[in-house]
Amino acid sequence: MPIILSGKVARDELKRSLVAKIRALQEKQGSPLCLAIIQVGDRPDSTAYIDAKKRFAAEIGVTVRLVHFQESVKQEDVIAEIKKLDQEKEVTGIIVQLPLPAHIDKHAVIDAIDPGKDIDGISSASVRRWSAADDVESYRPWPATAYGVYQLLQFYKIDVQGKRVCIIGRSELVGAPIAAIVGKMGGVVTVCHSKTVDLVKETLAADVIITAVGKPALITAQHVRSGQVVIDVGLSDASGGKLDEEVPRRKLVGDVDFEKASVVLGEKGAISPVPGGVGPMTVLALFDNLADCARI
Amino acid sequence: MPIILSGKVARDELKRSLVAKIRALQEKQGSPLCLAIIQVGDRPDSTAYIDAKKRFAAEIGVTVRLVHFQESVKQEDVIAEIKKLDQEKEVTGIIVQLPLPAHIDKHAVIDAIDPGKDIDGISSASVRRWSAADDVESYRPWPATAYGVYQLLQFYKIDVQGKRVCIIGRSELVGAPIAAIVGKMGGVVTVCHSKTVDLVKETLAADVIITAVGKPALITAQHVRSGQVVIDVGLSDASGGKLDEEVPRRKLVGDVDFEKASVVLGEKGAISPVPGGVGPMTVLALFDNLADCARI
Numbered sequence: 241m242p243i244i245l246s247g248k249v250a251r252d253e254l255k256r257s258l259v260a261k262i263r264a265l266q267e268k269q270g271s272p273l274c275l276a277i278i279q280v281g282d283r284p285d286s287t288a289y290i291d292a293k294k295r296f297a298a299e300i301g302v303t304v305r306l307v308h309f310q311e312s313v314k315q316e317d318v319i320a321e322i323k324k325l326d327q328e329k330e331v332t333g334i335i336v337q338l339p340l341p342a343h344i345d346k347h348a349v350i351d352a353i354d355p356g357k358d359i360d361g362i363s364s365a366s367v368r369r370w371s372a373a374d375d376v377e378s379y380r381p382w383p384a385t386a387y388g389v390y391q392l393l394q395f396y397k398i399d400v401q402g403k404r405v406c407i408i409g410r411s412e413l414v415g416a417p418i419a420a421i422v423g424k425m426g427g428v429v430t431v432c433h434s435k436t437v438d439l440v441k442e443t444l445a446a447d448v449i450i451t452a453v454g455k456p457a458l459i460t461a462q463h464v465r466s467g468q469v470v471i472d473v474g475l476s477d478a479s480g481g482k483l484d485e486e487v488p489r490r491k492l493v494g495d496v497d498f499e500k501a502s503v504v505l506g507e508k509g510a511i512s513p514v515p516g517g518v519g520p521m522t523v524l525a526l527f528d529n530l531a532d533c534a535r536i
Numbered sequence: 537m538p539i540i541l542s543g544k545v546a547r548d549e550l551k552r553s554l555v556a557k558i559r560a561l562q563e564k565q566g567s568p569l570c571l572a573i574i575q576v577g578d579r580p581d582s583t584a585y586i587d588a589k590k591r592f593a594a595e596i597g598v599t600v601r602l603v604h605f606q607e608s609v610k611q612e613d614v615i616a617e618i619k620k621l622d623q624e625k626e627v628t629g630i631i632v633q634l635p636l637p638a639h640i641d642k643h644a645v646i647d648a649i650d651p652g653k654d655i656d657g658i659s660s661a662s663v664r665r666w667s668a669a670d671d672v673e674s675y676r677p678w679p680a681t682a683y684g685v686y687q688l689l690q691f692y693k694i695d696v697q698g699k700r701v702c703i704i705g706r707s708e709l710v711g712a713p714i715a716a717i718v719g720k721m722g723g724v725v726t727v728c729h730s731k732t733v734d735l736v737k738e739t740l741a742a743d744v745i746i747t748a749v750g751k752p753a754l755i756t757a758q759h760v761r762s763g764q765v766v767i768d769v770g771l772s773d774a775s776g777g778k779l780d781e782e783v784p785r786r787k788l789v790g791d792v793d794f795e796k797a798s799v800v801l802g803e804k805g806a807i808s809p810v811p812g813g814v815g816p817m818t819v820l821a822l823f824d825n826l827a828d829c830a831r832i
Contacts (some may be wrong), residue, residue, distance in 0.1 A: 345662070364664035368643070371663060372708040402733030404726075410719060412668040423706060426731035428699075429740060435722035437698030442724060447742070 242509035247520040252396040272275040272367035273332040274303040281311035284486040326354040359529040381529035386417035388521030401426035406446035437472040451495040462496040538805035543816040546691040569628040570599040577607035580782040629655035655825040665820040677825035683715035684817030697722035701740035705749040747791040756793040763804040
């Protein structure tokens with residue numbers, strides 16, 4: 241069996257120093273750090289993600305202010321609320337839970353967030369900045385999933401410098417920032433996507449595979465070889481259900497057929513599971529970003 | 537000998553339809569299209585680049601308004617001028633000739649350009665947008681060098697879909713946008729840089745090599761194999777002089793040792809020369825962007 245890159249283990253370990261950091265910042269500023277979350281509508285997956293953030297915030301002593309709008313809210317009203325939160329000294333960071341309803345231009349909304357409070361790192365100003373960063377550590381805040389992948393690799397001492405890293409998926413919020421951060425770590429990045437003719441050839445040529453598509457069993461035994469590192473950032477419903485519908489006891493899976501891939505990866509390989517891999521790291525990274533915003 | 541991907545030939549051919557497009561836009565709006573160029577200081581290389589743009593503008597019937605500032609100008613004065621140009625109906629597009637002196641924050645200056653007039657495609661808003669574009673043709677304006685590379689590939693009917701494209705260099709203004717545009721064309725992009733351990737291995741594995749570093753003879757016989765396509769976006773002084781110093785009859789070279797690489801590429805290969813390759817395409821692309829800004 242390969243080494244399991246557990247995001248839970250890494251998160252619990254890294255959480256300790258985050259709590260200490262947050263406590264020190266709180267003492268310095270005389271009040272708790274506060275995360276403002278904007279939610280529009282009632283998608284159950286959004287609510288579940290927000291609940292996870294609220295739970296983690298409570299554990300580490302961060303206040304959460306949830307601003308909830310009806311699905312039908314006007315874009316200008318959401319933007320007006322953000323501009324108000326931008327001004328409030330008590331608010332350390334602001335996130336807009338995505339996706340937004342179709343009548344709202346998500347970029348117009350997100351770009352209303354003050355760059356100093358954009359802890360998701362996804363406003364236009366943030367994207368331009370992290371695209372141009374010299375290295376990982378000199379820039380803050382990175383988009384949370386990308387930073388979570390970075391911290392997971394660091395925690396398990398996986399050095400990607402000069403290594404071939406195959407990244408599958410190039411979405412604005414996940415694939416693209418992961419490609420950027422791995423590039424800044426010195427990885428030689430190849431980005432694959434739906435038009436890639438020979439995915440197997442690409443994944444086999446890599447030292448590290450990072451997949452962020454959302455398609456179960458996209459990566460299986462034939463895509464991997466012994467000794468590779470596989471990071472699974474995908475998330476899907478195992479029985480084909482949509483993530484925005486409420487399903488009791490839903491089983492979530494990643495892009496990788498964990499069992500079959502693990503056999504091939506062997507003892508010298510490593511793989512992150514779903515759930516319990518990149519997911520917990522993403523929540524941790526978000527609050528790491530919050531602490532950085534408080535510090536800067 | 538490989539096919540020579542001549543930017544001069546492609547530019548002269550594509551210029552005809554651009555002239556027709558610009559004439560139609562001029563008739564529609566009742567006045568010539570106008571490009572405003574901001575120059576700060578007197579770097580001779582900047583002046584040479586601006587002169588090339590002025591010459592091309594004159595050939596295609598576009599007015600140029602050059603706004604020149606002393607090296608010592610205050611950042612706020614440059615920004616104030618841009619905001620004025622943003623408002624002027626007669627100004628179709630605005631470019632800031634880079635680099636700027638060290639006391640000026642180039643991003644603060646560039647982000648003052650209205651996105652509808654940012655024909656260089658390099659403001660934060662533009663970077664975020666082209667990073668997230670679905671494909672090449674649905675987005676405008678792309679950074680000029682990247683769009684020039686795209687048009688050169690299109691002109692010579694080089695299809696990169698599903699092909700392995702090795703891009704060397706990841707600069708904000710050249711390497712990164714080229715990686716983005718080639719990815720949107722369906723290429724499987726690998727980005728190499730100074731930390732890449734085995735550059736020869738990467739270039740040999742590729743179908744197309746695009747180099748944008750600025751280091752003479754970075755790519756030579758050992759880096760290429762028969763039948764590859766090589767696009768040279770590098771630019772250096774052949775005798776090691778700095779580009780910001782005035783050198784009479786300077787000889788410019790790219791990143792590729794053209795002679796040695798050509799022998800290996802052979803009849804089935806293709807290569808773009810320097811000068812006369814991507815350079816002329818970049819100027820064309822800039823004015824294509826100007827026409828798009830007038831149209832939108």
